Amino acid sequence: MTFDDIVAKPGQWLQGEGPHGKIVVSSRIRFARNLKDRPFPGWAKKAERLQILGEISDHVAAIPTMDDSFNASLADLPALQKQILVERHLVSREHASKSAGSAVVISHDQQLSIMINEEDHLRMQSLLPGLQLREAYKINNDADLFLEDRLPYAFHPDLGYLTACPTNVGTGLRASAMVHLPGLVLSEQINQIVNSVGKIGLAVRGLYGEGTEALGNLFQVSNQTTLGEAEEEIIDRLVKVIEQVIEHEQNARQTLLERRANMLLDQIGRAYGILGQARSIASKEALNLLSIVKLGADLGIFPEPTQLAVDELFMTTQPAHLQLGVKQEKLSPEERDTLRADLVRAKVKQIPEPNIAKVTTTTNGNGKKK
């Protein structure tokens, strides 16, 4: 598979809806693994990194799910392509900054991506749409079982899988879900949720943006600890918490519809209006307004395919994706904002005006009232 194939066909998590797809955008499982008694990538000299890469890469390419995979050395990937892979969540930001001695292998369906010599010798991650953490775990685990027979993993009877950073030792597992929570943000309940999830050892952070600001009302919920709990326990606990977050978000949306329908419809209408008319729009504003249109689609105010169009814009309006579409050397931020507005306008023009009648029927009609 070539890089163009990846560009032409985004991963399933961006295309199809998974379980609880209206609120849970995607589920991700990541394993960290290392070779025994070999320097970790951050400590290894270039020659050692290259040697370790050589020992690992053939085995990774031989994993059954890696048939017809995309396989690239970070030294050979142009900066723009690296950035595209980051925006597609196929490669971590840290990995994108690597060059000789690091590589990435991405499965044909883009569900499994294996980074070689990231912070650890092996970082395997699987990504699925909706809430499918257990399914994603299985994809990762199958690859892990294949590799553990062929590579001498660093494993300690008490500490489990040994990792470069002590925060990952044990299972080496990071399970996370990307959730879209406009209802909780609009009803100002989000801080409460973030705090209570934090209290039980899980982390919630904004997906884009700096610090605690969450652009596009997108949050990532993940486990914080990796030692002292089995993989299944970590995932079960996370799934339970996410199911509660989903319920809170649904309630928040319902309550907004019942008590503050005018405010909600105003927000949705304005978002639709601005996106449909803007001639220049920064990434931050675009993400936030797209999130509100997505909420409108979830509530039935816009027809079905709107969610997909919005999800696609979340990705295609990011800097590297904008740059990819033009021949020009390097776009200035102003040029990017103009291009972004053009792209968004064209898509939003295809979405019919908000249909408020749809809302009133769903709130009064089907006994969903609390």
Added chain:
Amino acid sequence: MVCDVCKKSDATIYLTQIVEGKMQKVNLCEGCAKEKGVSDPTGFAMADLLLGLGATQQIERGQTSQRCPVCGFTQADFKKTGRLGCSACYDTFADGLANLLKGMHKGLKHTGKMPAKLSRRYAMADRVKSLETELHQAVQDEKYEDAARLRDEIQKLEHELQA
């Protein structure tokens, strides 16, 4: 307020994270925040950041000038990077790490999956241990035929373990 990392510039970024009911606070200046990856929330965990601060002092308390025999890593390197040098460092710096891990994780014993190869080995090693106890008992009871059989079985297992 002064930045907790460089202890020079004014802190402008205040982070609070609650893990298991314990509150952790870090104050950073803009430069250090960028360097520590705070601007990229997807790749950032508070614990990683804390590793560069108080946590490294815990490792120091455990060892003074130890060097990992496998990769040559020292605790000074850990202080700089917050990462270890190789898997053997977990044994080299075991004392200091135990404190660090205690504050970071749910427990200190891995209870999850392990490579099948290793789990077979561990099972075999356990079997050898219990056979040795039996052998000891057999000798004491002067059951020499049993003892001879046990000795052969142990030798066979140990041979397999070495393979």
